[in-house]
Amino acid sequence: MxxxxxxFIRQVFRNWFRKKRHIxxxxxxxxxxxxxxxxxxxxxxWLGEEMGKTSHIPHExxxxxxxxxxxxxxxxxxxxxxxxxxxxxATKIDYxxxxxxxxxxxxxxxxxKEATKGVIDSIKWLDEMDAVxxxxxxxxxxxxxxxxxxxxxxxxxxxxxxxxxxxxxLKRANIKKVQxxxxxxxxxxxxxxxxxxxxxxxxxxxEVAG
Amino acid sequence: MLTLQFxxxxxxxxxxxxxxxxxxxxxxxxxxxxxxxGKLAKEEETELIKATMESINGRFKGIEISVxxxxxKQEGVFRKLQRGLVEALSGARQxxxxxxxxxxxxxxxxxxxxxxxxTVEGSRNGRAGLKKKRRK
Numbered sequence: 001m002x003x004x005x006x007x008f009i010r011q012v013f014r015n016w017f018r019k020k021r022h023i024x025x026x027x028x029x030x031x032x033x034x035x036x037x038x039x040x041x042x043x044x045x046w047l048g049e050e051m052g053k054t055s056h057i058p059h060e061x062x063x064x065x066x067x068x069x070x071x072x073x074x075x076x077x078x079x080x081x082x083x084x085x086x087x088x089x090a091t092k093i094d095y096x097x098x099x100x101x102x103x104x105x106x107x108x109x110x111x112x113k114e115a116t117k118g119v120i121d122s123i124k125w126l127d128e129m130d131a132v133x134x135x136x137x138x139x140x141x142x143x144x145x146x147x148x149x150x151x152x153x154x155x156x157x158x159x160x161x162x163x164x165x166x167x168x169x170l171k172r173a174n175i176k177k178v179q180x181x182x183x184x185x186x187x188x189x190x191x192x193x194x195x196x197x198x199x200x201x202x203x204x205x206x207e208v209a210g
Numbered sequence: 211m212l213t214l215q216f217x218x219x220x221x222x223x224x225x226x227x228x229x230x231x232x233x234x235x236x237x238x239x240x241x242x243x244x245x246x247x248g249k250l251a252k253e254e255e256t257e258l259i260k261a262t263m264e265s266i267n268g269r270f271k272g273i274e275i276s277v278x279x280x281x282x283k284q285e286g287v288f289r290k291l292q293r294g295l296v297e298a299l300s301g302a303r304q305x306x307x308x309x310x311x312x313x314x315x316x317x318x319x320x321x322x323x324x325x326x327x328x329t330v331e332g333s334r335n336g337r338a339g340l341k342k343k344r345r346k
Contacts, residue, residue, distance in 0.1 A: 091259055092272025092312035116263040123256050143320065145275045149259070152252035 023130035023209060025081040028122065028154075030146050031058040031088025031115075033135040034166040038192035039067070039085040045198065046072050052085055057101045059115035061087050064125055074202060079210050086125060087118025089146055126153060131160045131209035138165035138189060139172040142181035151182060162208040163187045164201065169194050212243060212314065212329070219248035231258050234309060239270055243310040243327070249277050250307060258309075270311070276318035278325055279305030 027035040040050040051067045054060060065085040072079050093115045098108035126132075132154055136142055142165075154161045165178040168189040175189035188204045190197045215237050222230045231254065237244050250258065255275070262273050308318060308325065317328040 089259065090272070091262060091275055093263070093266055094271040094312065112266070116266050119263045120260050123260050126256070145255075145277065145318075146259075148277070149252060149255040153256050156252045 022080040023082075024084055024128055025209060026084045026086060026125065026129040026132040027135055028086055028126075028132050028150060029088060029135040030137070030144065031090055032056075033088065033137045034192045035088065035135045036061050036065075036085055038133070038135055038164065038166065038190075039065070039083055041192045041195060041198065042070065042072075042083060043067055045195075046070050051083070057098060057103065057111075059088060059090075059093070059098075059111060059118065061085060062111070062114040062118040063087065064118075064121055072202060072205070074206055077206055077210060079206060081130075081209070084125065084129065086122040087115065089119055089122050089150060090115075091146060093119075126159075127157065129159055131162075133205070134161055134163045135166050135192075136163060136178055137167050138175050138178055139167055139170050142178045147181075151185070160208045161185060162204055164192075165189045166192050168196055213241065215242040215244050217244055217246045219246070222246075227254055227257065230254070231261050234258065235261055235265060235273075238273055238309055238311050239265065241311055241314060243308065243315065246307040246309065248307070249279065249305045270313070272312040273309055274312055274315040274318050274327075275307065275309045276320060276325065277305060277307050278320060 027039055029035055036052045036054045039052060040054070043049055043051040047067070047070060052061060052065050064087070067083045067085075070081055070083050093112050095105075095108040095112035098111050099105060103111065134147070134151060134154070136147060151161065151163075163178065163182055163185050165173070165175045165187055167173055168175060169191035173189070175187070178189075179187045186204050186208060188197065188201050190201050217234070217237070222233055225233065230250075234244055234246065235258070255277075258273075258275070266272055308327070310318075310327065314329055315327050316330045319326040319328065
């Protein structure tokens with residue numbers, strides 16, 4: 001009962017902030033999908049500075065990062081938001097994977113411990129979001145349970161979402177497969193790294209969160 | 211040797227969400243692959259991920275999870291209503307959930323006709339298959 005009441009209050013506040021056009025926009029997805037790369041791209045495009053560090057080793061972002069007061073414009077429309085970059089959501093974390101990626105044992109164990117906390121924080125922050133960009137690696141299978149669980153949770157919480165099929169610059173990228181997996185949502189194929197199709201991304205963002 | 215533990219939904223339906231997840235996770239931590247009748251609610255799935263993260267240590271590396279259900283896109287309106295009514299009255303959730311320890315299950319692949327559990331090298335021959343009946 002308390003949980004239902006909490007959710008109702010959050011929903012009221014969420015709608016109020018949406019009307020105010022200043023929202024909390026979350027970047028969610030599995031590890032190494034390119035959430036921080038996209039956050040950096042948005043920040044460079046509109047603020048002229050990057051937001052966080054990226055790495056080929058999974059779970060580089062292990063703490064919630066917030067960039068406040070970003071305003072994007074398209075014609076007469078304007079959208080202001082706080083951008084929340086979250087740690088990747090996973091169902092398993094093995095420190096030995098980090099050793100294989102080149103870290104030493106001590107660093108790997110520390111990273112694994114921080115990564116587990118990061119996943120928990122990401123889930124806890126879900127209720128705070130007014131809109132979410134789900135960042136998926138378009139070279140990977142979109143039907144993974146983490147993706148389905150994440151999108152199902154956003155749907156259950158009635159949080160508007162935009163799916164980004166990232167890494168479109170890679171040969172193995174399959175944007176159509178991501179679109180086929182989630183036909184009821186807006187899916188936009190981009191390369192956050194090279195800035196490909198960012199205009200379409202911003203248009204879609206206005207549609208979903210504007 | 212792989213151990214599969216079947217949990218009928220009736221066995222956990224009366225439990226609180228916390229105890230329900232604990233029941234599942236305890237079995238997985240004993241290196242069993244849990245085949246759960248029905249599905250967890252979406253919120254329960256995220257709670258399961260949180261509980262899994264809290265349990266990760268040197269020995270337990272997490273879980274692999276997959277939910278298998280009938281293709282609802284092909285369901286007609288009457289069939290959808292019928293299923294919704296049955297689920298509302300019985301509390302049952304149609305489908306099947308497979309949850310295994312990440313130290314044993316590397317990946318769970320689904321296609322319309324079968325579910326493949328790809329195991330970690332050394333835990334078995336590398337592949338175990340569970341065939342799923344296609345709904346007519």
